[in-house]
Amino acid sequence: MTNLVLHEYAQSGNCYKIRLTAALLGLAIERREYDIMKGETRTGDFLANVNANGRIPVLQVGDRFIPESNAACFYLAEGSPLIPEGRLDRADMLRWMFWEQYNHEPNVATLRFWYGWIGEANWTEAQRNQFPGKRAAGEAALKLMDEHLARHSFLVGDRLSLADIALYAYTHVAEGGGFQLADYPNVQAWLDRVAATPGYIPIDA
Structure with a gap:
């Protein structure tokens, strides 16, 4: 390459x-x-x-x-096992990746940034006004994932795919945004499965 x-x-x-x-x-x-x-x-x-x-x-x-x-x-x-072979599973993988950018990242990741990089004491009035909505949307995203992962080991086809990688990135550090991962036991178990994958590296590697 x-x-x-x-x-x-x-x-x-x-x-x-x-x-x-x-x-x-x-x-x-x-x-x-x-x-x-x-x-x-x-x-x-x-x-x-x-x-x-x-x-x-x-x-x-x-x-x-x-x-x-x-x-x-x-x-x-592309061309690796991280992208499912089946057409429907590939579409489902993309569905989760689009959902991550539209429903998960703008809420879970944004609050992590607001807390960890800006600091709550420095939030603008606009950020304070947006906070309840972002918190609720982030909780809804984690709940949806938890319900799905109650029935599946991974997000698509019961094997690791790019859908899992895309959503793992900000989910595993969601507590930095004030979310309690203990409230989502199926998400926690999935995080452990992703982290156990051969070749895995942590975010601070």
């Missing part, structure tokens, strides 16, 4: 999911760190040469750049 470079902020779950995918597949990946709190993804050089959207992660493949974490994971995993 062409030389791979991950433009990232290491503590981001979206960046971690790409590293985890690469690790599970045994792929070497070069890492370039940017401090989002210092605006390093908003510089003219970054916007012109890495991602005009000013966000990370971005997976660089040779001289091509793939923004959006789940797209980057899909690129890495």
Whole structure:
């Protein structure tokens, strides 16, 4: 495979999911760190040469750049067991990956960032007003996962897929956003199964 470079902020779950995918597949990946709190993804050089959207992660493949974490994971995993062979299961995997970005990440990950990086004392009035809705939506997302995982070992087809990697990234650190994983025992058991997968690396590796 062409030389791979991950433009990232290491503590981001979206960046971690790409590293985890690469690790599970045994792929070497070069890492370039940017401090989002210092605006390093908003510089003219970054916007012109890495991602005009000013966000990370971005997976660089040779001289091509793939923004959006789940797209980057899909690129890495194509042709591997992390993408189901069956057409319906592949569609179901994508369903969970889209759901993660629309229903899970904007709530679970956002509150982790607000608590851990901004600090509750520094929340704006808008953030305080949004908090109850984001908390409720995050709880609903975790509940939906817990109910599904009561009947399945993994999210799709009872084997690890990109759907699990995409949702593991921010779920396993959800307590940083004020969520109590003990309330979701099936999610906790699933987290343990993902972490037991050969090749697994933690977010701080």
